[in-house]
Amino acid sequence: MATVHHWTGLEARALRLALRMSVRAFAEHLGVGVRTISKWEKLLGSTEPRPDTQAILDTALARADAAVHLRFETFLSEAGPSAGSARRITAAGPRAWEYESWTDDLDRVVAALSRQNFAFAGNLLDRWLTRFKPRELDDKGLYLLARSTALSGDLKRDQGDVVGPLSAQHAYAGARSIFTQLDIPRRVAQLDLSLAVVAEMSGKLEQAARHYELLAVDERLALRDRARARLWVGTALSKDGSHDYAARVMLAATHAFEDLAEPEDWSVAHQKLALAHRGAGELSQALHFIDIARSTAFTDSPMQRVRLDTAHGHILLSDPATREDGLKALDQAAKMAARHGMSHQLRSVESIRTTTAVAGGPRRR
Known part of the structure; x- marks a missing residue:
């Protein structure tokens, strides 16, 4: 299988030919304008698609079958090295079957993490993280190593291991270093976003908010990730007590998710918005x-159910009339978090119980 670390018009034209599509059909397939495709084909290696289009091309290549990959590699080899495009394409080498198995296992890791099956995800990742030394790997192997390391960070983050030598922060920093070496700006920016999340989770709210603000306008990121960064600016502000301002920022992010037709993020944004209004006493x-x-x-997913029950319980606890219902919701969240090994969520539930008991909740408006 082939992977492209940075697309130019040359690689884009090779993909169109490999897919056996006309210029118009290829434009429709990618969701870009016909003039854009024509420009790529005219300028070839001297033009580069925008960062969000780089991601679209990544997806189009990843979804193509083996025959398309073979034709793609053939067209590129026949085209010869173009200015500035050396080593952007790494064809399957002697470990082709291992790289395929590695890629398949990473897809399984993503599915396992979505279900909070941490043990299975960890076993799959350990299989590959300990198999090769970085110096043994070509660019394709390094890319897979970076993805594996980033997913290891996601696993540790969801389990609540945020900082330290065996933490999400350490894993994300390692993955970021490899993607920087491979010169893949979009992936580097995504790791910057993950590191900002870690900063927020470890209580560095002002630092996290600053990083989120920068990433919300960072063109290396896709529009969805930029909207997420904007939402998380609001989350950090709300945790720091700026509830009214946080709610305004979150509302803007909610509109962005609606425009992008991202229902899952739209729902999560309403959950965050609810907590900001709770903090403001509304x-x-x-x-x-x-x-x-x-x-x-x-x-x-268990994670999303725990987050929703925790947020709901937090709000209900804030009103003496619904306090008992709030405690039941938090108990339900705590039991599920314990069952799936989500220690960070467990700590959040306990913190809410303690804080609400001491403060008596915000004044109702």
Whole structure:
């Protein structure tokens, strides 16, 4: 299988030919304009698609079958090295079958993490993270190593291992270093976003908010990731007590997810918005937004259920009239978090119980 670390018009033309599509059909396939395709084919190696289009081309190549990959590599080899495009393409080498198995296992890791099956995901990752030394790998292998390391960071983050030598922060920094070496700016920016999340989770709220603000306008990221960064600016601000401003920022992110037709992120944004209104003491608004989040949740993963139950319980606890219902919701969240090894979520539940017991909750408006 082939992978492209940075697309130019040359690689894009090779993909069109490999897919056996006309210029118009290829433009429709990618969701870009015919003039854009024509420009790539005219300028070839001297032009580069925009960062968001680089991601679209990555997806189109990844979804293509083996025959398309073979034709793609053949067209590129026949074209010869073009200025500035050396080593952007790495064809399958002597470990082709291992790289294929590695790629398949990473897809299985993503699925396992979505279900919070941490043990299975960890076993799959360890199989590859300990198999090769970086100096033994070509660019394709290094790319897979970086992806594996980043997913290891996701695993550690979801388990609550945020900082330290065996933490999400350490894994993300390692993955970022490899993607920097491979010169893949989009992946580097995604790791910057993950590191900002880690900073927020470890209590560095001001630092996290600054990083999110920069990433919300970073053109290396796709529009969805930029909208997520904008939402997380609001999350960090809300945790730091700036609830009214946070709610305005989150509302803008919610509109962005609606425009992008991202229902899962749209639902999560309403959950975050509900907590910002709870912090501001606007409990009727908080209940309104958490009801939207709960009724439109796109996935039913254990992590998302725990987050929704925790947020709902937090809001209900803020009103003496619904305190008992809030405790029940938090108990339900705690049991599921414990069952799936989500220690960070467990700590959040305990913190809410303790804080609410001491403060008595915000004044209802």
